[in-house]
Amino acid sequence: xxxxxxxxxxxxxxxxxxxxxxxxxxxxxxxxxxxxxxxxxxxxxxxxxxxxxxxxxxxxxxxxxxxxxxxxxxxxxxxxxxxxxxxxxxxxxxxxxxxxxxxxxxxxxxxxxxxxxxxxxxxxxxxxxxxxxxxxxxxxxxxxxxxxxxxxxxxxxxxxxxxxxxxxxxxxxxxxxxxxxxxxxxxxxxxxxxxxxxxxxxxxxxxxxxxxxxxxxxxxxxxxxxxxxxxxxxxxxxxxxxxxxxxxxxxxxxxxxxxxxxxxxxxxxxxxxxxxxxxxxxxxxxxxxxxxxxxxxxxxxxxxxxxxxxxxxxxxxxxxxxxxxxxxxxxxxxxxxxxxxxxxxxxxxxxxxxxxxxxxxxxxxxxxxxxxxxxxxxxxxxxxxxxxxxxxxxxxxxxxxxxxxxxxxxxxxxxxxxxxxxxxxxxxxxxxxxxxxxxxxxxxxxxxxxxxxxxxxxxxxxxxxxxxxxxxxxxxxxxxxxxxxxxxxxxxxxxxxxxxxxxxxxxxxxxxxxxxxxxxxxxxxxxxxxxxxxxxxxxxxxxxxxxxxxxxxxxxxxxxxxxxxxxxxxxxxxxxxxxxxxxxxxxxxxxxxxxxxxxxxxxxxxxxxxxxxxxxxxxxxxxxxxxxxxxxxxxxxxxxxxxxxxxxxxxxxxxxxxxxxxxxxxxxxxxxxxxxxxxxxxxxxxxxxxxxxxxxxxx
Numbered sequence: 001x002x003x004x005x006x007x008x009x010x011x012x013x014x015x016x017x018x019x020x021x022x023x024x025x026x027x028x029x030x031x032x033x034x035x036x037x038x039x040x041x042x043x044x045x046x047x048x049x050x051x052x053x054x055x056x057x058x059x060x061x062x063x064x065x066x067x068x069x070x071x072x073x074x075x076x077x078x079x080x081x082x083x084x085x086x087x088x089x090x091x092x093x094x095x096x097x098x099x100x101x102x103x104x105x106x107x108x109x110x111x112x113x114x115x116x117x118x119x120x121x122x123x124x125x126x127x128x129x130x131x132x133x134x135x136x137x138x139x140x141x142x143x144x145x146x147x148x149x150x151x152x153x154x155x156x157x158x159x160x161x162x163x164x165x166x167x168x169x170x171x172x173x174x175x176x177x178x179x180x181x182x183x184x185x186x187x188x189x190x191x192x193x194x195x196x197x198x199x200x201x202x203x204x205x206x207x208x209x210x211x212x213x214x215x216x217x218x219x220x221x222x223x224x225x226x227x228x229x230x231x232x233x234x235x236x237x238x239x240x241x242x243x244x245x246x247x248x249x250x251x252x253x254x255x256x257x258x259x260x261x262x263x264x265x266x267x268x269x270x271x272x273x274x275x276x277x278x279x280x281x282x283x284x285x286x287x288x289x290x291x292x293x294x295x296x297x298x299x300x301x302x303x304x305x306x307x308x309x310x311x312x313x314x315x316x317x318x319x320x321x322x323x324x325x326x327x328x329x330x331x332x333x334x335x336x337x338x339x340x341x342x343x344x345x346x347x348x349x350x351x352x353x354x355x356x357x358x359x360x361x362x363x364x365x366x367x368x369x370x371x372x373x374x375x376x377x378x379x380x381x382x383x384x385x386x387x388x389x390x391x392x393x394x395x396x397x398x399x400x401x402x403x404x405x406x407x408x409x410x411x412x413x414x415x416x417x418x419x420x421x422x423x424x425x426x427x428x429x430x431x432x433x434x435x436x437x438x439x440x441x442x443x444x445x446x447x448x449x450x451x452x453x454x455x456x457x458x459x460x461x462x463x464x465x466x467x468x469x470x471x472x473x474x475x476x477x478x479x480x481x482x483x484x485x486x487x488x489x490x491x492x493x494x495x496x497x498x499x500x501x502x503x504x505x506x507x508x509x510x511x512x513x514x515x516x517x518x519x520x521x522x523x524x525x526x527x528x529x530x531x532x533x534x535x536x537x538x539x540x541x542x543x544x545x546x547x548x549x550x551x552x553x554x555x556x557x558x559x560x561x562x563x564x565x566x567x568x569x570x571x572x573x574x575x576x577x578x579x580x581x582x583x584x585x586x587x588x589x590x591x592x593x594x595x596x597x598x599x600x601x602x603x604x605x606x607x608x609x610x611x612x613x614x615x616x617x618x619x620x621x622x623x624x625x626x627x628x629x630x631x632x633x634x635x636x637x638x639x640x641x642x643x644x645x646x647x648x649x650x651x652x653x654x655x656x657x658x659x660x661x662x663x664x665x666x667x668x669x670x671x672x673x674x675x676x677x678x679x680x681x682x683x684x685x686x687x688x689x690x691x692x693x694x695x696x697x698x699x
Contacts, residue, residue: 054224084152200300277322289309366409369398369412402460417476419477500541500559508521
């Protein structure tokens with residue numbers, strides 16, 4: 001979602017770190033039983049090194065005290081057992097002794113709490129697997145009127161093993177009910193479910209000390225800032241491969257959430273994105289190779305191991321079993337077939353098309369530019385190649401072509417654009433404003449600088465609308481905010497993500513040269529972004545001038561959903577001169593018409609109803625374990641309108657799928673279900689028809 005900006009870490013860092021983290025006393029001697037995982041001396045050194053770097057160089061100077069210790073403790077337990085189905089209340093009471101000692105342990109390179117808690121967790125997990133093995137072959141009565149609540153995140157910790165037994169019995173029964181309804185024979189369902197838990201038990205036995213270390217360290221880093229993280233060597237290798245912008249696979253970023261490998265982001269234009277069947281928050285529960293390969297259950301797997309199954313050579317087929325992340329309780333899984341491709345992020349480039357929008361007796365020709373990410377060929381730029389690939393160069397070309405075609409207005413679609421090159425965000429803004437600052441940057445020491453467009457030429461000075469949604473982030477927010485602050489155009493859609501921070505990656509090997517093996521990398525937040533009007537884009541993001549119905553609340557998605565997110569604040573306004581292409585009276589006039597349509601326009605009314613219905617369904621947390629009632633629940637889900645499709649349309653996931661039979665589909669039909677785009681065209685056309693604008697032209 002974000003491009004990592006390079007920064008030099010002073011050579012004095014090593015000295016500072018070890019002075020800061022100087023041991024004040026002897027480490028607590030931890031006792032380990034046979035089979036327990038134990039930290040290595042290298043991991044203890046890495047803990048102290050990371051502690052020193054974060055204490056001295058992170059943007060947020062968080063006091064290392066009992067308050068931080070308590071947050072790390074809670075985050076670690078949540079990372080291990082988010083649904084509260086392994087630990088008992090008595091276990092939590094036992095490990096409470098570590099709640100206010102983690103801060104001292106960090107300074108000492110002491111990993112006692114991390115590994116003692118994990119070893120208890122592993123013990124409880126193996127007990128659960130043993131219980132499942134005991135009951136799975138016992139006969140179950142599917143006529144009983146029982147219910148199952150899958151989401152236990154807000155529940156209290158179980159008081160006894162008997163309480164957990166009841167949950168796990170119902171969980172096994174729920175899976176068998178759904179498989180039986182799906183037509184799977186009883187013996188097959190029991191055998192396959194039994195195999196799943198046996199694999200999970202074997203997988204748990206493969207857990208290594210470095211896996212535990214990474215989970216704990218990220219509980220620490222994420223308690224300071226959600227975008228700061230520690231990567232063990234194998235995770236760092238995968239991260240660097242992704243940042244190299246060339247890998248073979250499905251085009252998705254994955255992360256482990258609880259027991260599920262979860263879709264975090266989709267690469268715009270990639271195979272998963274184009275399938276239109278995979279969305280952020282979806283969970284991958286099975287992976288199969290080719291068209292005939294058997295599914296491998298990946299519930300409970302570590303992300304990097306699941307990635308090894310999903311990634312593969314270009315042109316080969318992988319099939320994924322997807323559990324929708326819509327939050328609809330008890331939803332059945334779906335199978336998605338994907339042909340792997342060579343993913344090159346820099347090739348996910350901007351596209352253009354002409355839209356003809358009819359309003360009354362007039363038809364307006366609107367140029368549409370869709371920008372999936374802010375890309376830039378840094379190597380080509382370094383070599384000063386005349387035609388190196390970049391977002392601003394492609395858009396400049398499109399604008400000149402639009403000039404020949406005589407557009408009346410311009411729409412730039414930044415939905416789902418997670419950011420990219422800061423340089424390109426500045427260069428792109430420069431195509432639409434005479435000149436001036438685009439964004440401000442503040443370092444941890446308080447120093448403020450500006451990124452400035454110095455070219456007085458405006459390539460396009462006509463009416464323009466920028467489309468954003470909850471997943472528009474970072475560089476997208478910088479561009480949209482500048483257009484809004486300069487009063488250069490209108491912003492339509494949802495409140496954006498709210499990521500206003502800058503990260504850098506530190507290779508820890510550079511500071512631990514005496515270690516024989518690699519020690520990993522640290523991604524750390526070092527700066528914050530601010531608009532030219534002084535407001536941070538952090539947390540609040542960009543608020544649209546015209547807010548369309550939204551399926552996503554700030555509490556669930558975006559920076560606001562992260563408890564440790566850096567706060568919103570302001571710095572002084574920098575000197576800039578608004579273009580005033582859109583002025584307050586015109587904006588008020590357009591707003592009045594827009595508000596009236598929200599109450600009367602069928603497309604917008606239906607969209608709002610779909611979203612509200614989807615939110616209510618998400619709140620459900622009960623599944624019937626009675627066979628007949630469960631059949632009715634699944635039948636009712638199939639009969640209801642497809643709220644998920646409405647959400648995909650609103651997200652702008654309208655790119656043509658390779659499976660589409662009609663390759664000559666007209667552009668008008670292609671966007672027929674995109675209520676966001678249609679309303680944006682309406683607002684822009686209202687602006688044009690009002691006459692309160694400059695004549696659209698390309699210089």
